[in-house]
Amino acid sequence: MNIRGFFLVMWNLWDPIYFSMTRLRYIEREGERTIIRARLMRYRGKPVVLSDGTVIGKNDLLIKIHLHNAKLLKELQGYNHEIAKGKAIYRHVRETLPSVAAFLESHRRFSEIKGIVGITTLHKGSGKLGFESFPINNRLYKYYKLILLFPIYILSSQWFFKQKMSKPAYLFMSKNTLLQRYGK
Template sequence: MRINFRKTGLFVWNVIDPIYFHFTRLGYIESKFDDRRIMRVRLTKYKGRKVTLSDGTEINKNDLLLKIHLHNIKILGQIQNNDSEVRRALMIYKFVQESLPEIVHYIEIRGNTNEIKGLIGITMLHRGCKKLGVEIYPIQNRYYKMFKQIALLPIYLLSSSKIKKK
């Protein structure tokens, strides 16, 4: 009997994800593409070092940010039948691009437009970020960075088609 680790991993993740969603106090952003509703968000206070964005905006400790999370299990479900890494990347890029106006709409509806200084998220998907208008800043705390790398490892393992080679 051969076990399909990717399908088993996706099944387990589907079971755990609602629990994770509950404890992280995330909320969904409504989407006109309901099957592509991949962004989950929550308001948070920034706890890192001072960052100056390219437009001159300064993000300081305790500034209000909108933390964005990609709904990874949903994305994996939509791209898993694609063997091409490039095709997968383009699909994810398109999903994120379609979600950005919805994030703006979400902020406008909440009425926090003057309080929220920016968006924040942690990802392994950094190629193409500049085309989306996103600036990249590395995590400074090495322990937090290591924790996030370990936490993101299952996503990487389940999403990569090159695992057998590595």
């Protein structure tokens, strides 16, 4: 078994355990599970001001979105080129954001939630979807996330040993932007 196969097996074993230990919920579209899972969280980072004027500060409520990496990796196996993989991820996220908006609108704490956040190395092109990218300033947390995301990098990149891994960043979208772009 090669290193990519090893990491894929390990990731598929770890994912259900991780899911059961977190408060993640599947985001569904037309009864089908999408590539995004979400949970409510309190923001712990430095304050950020989004382009629409929304200020996200310490302890503000956000919906944290997670890509379902195991599912995504299965769907990307048929793609041989990095650009095609990037376009497929972009399309999956774009198609899922209306369901994220519906999840937010139906949440019992809707009025308290300021927006959505994700942490990813896949932040190129995210602005077209309405996200705003901010660096992770806490070095320990940034390296912790880098270590956690490294297996996905190995599994998703055809030439992982030749490319430098992007640094993880916060992706924010305010509640207003999400609902204006993707709400009903």
